[in-house]
Amino acid sequence: MIVADRKPFQEIIEMLAPYSRILLLGCNECVTVCAVGGAKEVAVLASEIRLRRAKEGIPVEIKEVTLERNCDPEYVETLQPFINDFDVALSMACGCGIQFVGERYRNRIVLPAVNTTFYGVTEQHGVWAERCQGCGNCVLDRTLGICPVTRCAKSLFNGPCGGSQGGVCEVNKETPCAWQLIVDRYKEMGVLDRYLEIQPVKDWSVSRDGGPRKRIREDLKI
Amino acid sequence: MRLEYPSNIKIVKVPCTGRVDIIHMLEAFEGGADGVCLVGCLEGDCHFLTGNIRARKRVEYAKQLLEESGIGKDRLVMYNLSAAEGQRFAQIAREMTEKIRGLGPNPIKAVISRQQTAETKRLYADS
Structure with a gap:
């Protein structure tokens, strides 16, 4: 899923300063699962904004809408009947959703209420961790399911660097060394000899280095 | 037990x-x-464990x-006590009431009240 963090409340309040009628958007997908922008979090942020504005004596009207997805046109279209009744849209969806709503409604500014951070997994309830960077050229077959692009701070492909100490990355003592994990996994599966295979130079042109990416399936186009 | 606690607490x-x-x-x-x-x-002691x-x-x-x-974080408090501690509940109710009285009314009520007073004055001035 796409994981995000809510922006600091003060930043949100400052962004909203010029507006009094606010459409607060949530998303029922990734940001609901990582508990940052689903219907519940939308209700909490709306309540916080109302409390702050009430304390300051500045009127505010907030409509809370949580779309099934903010990244598909059919759901974004459902905002059409009422989005123009509001001064601004504040979105708790990921960066994709925020942009997509803004692209559809050109006469409305869509503000971000979250900082979109990474593609990750739920390690335990309330703990999310990064697993993928969408590099466009997956190597998980060669590393037995541990991504060196994402989980190694340097994205190394042929073993750890000198900063790997006791299985921990020098960048952050909480982060396991990805290459230690990969070697442990090779041993676990009885294929340690695969560690000796030299990995070829990776094609980064299919990653972000090649600019924004687009995927087209002609057979699905209507 | 017929214990008394402040009547302004809504349960x-x-x-x-x-x-x-x-x-x-x-x-x-x-x-x-x-x-x-x-x-x-x-x-x-939670019946539902946690x-x-x-x-x-x-x-x-x-x-x-x-x-x-x-609004201020001190206006929200949690206490833990058993169902057999009626005395303590009454004491907590009194403590909480005193504490909140010390903090004053909910700040949003003060603003709403000022706005209402201003509105009332305006209406009187108009009439």
């Missing part, structure tokens, strides 16, 4: 403090509550949100 019954979500606490303040007190079972422990964490989080929004 909202829930099956377990684990049922109380962040939004319930915030909405109480939006509705004009001067303070909110969660009263859960003793930790380790409901009161989860409530404690949510209270901590809600306190941050209340502080950010300018």
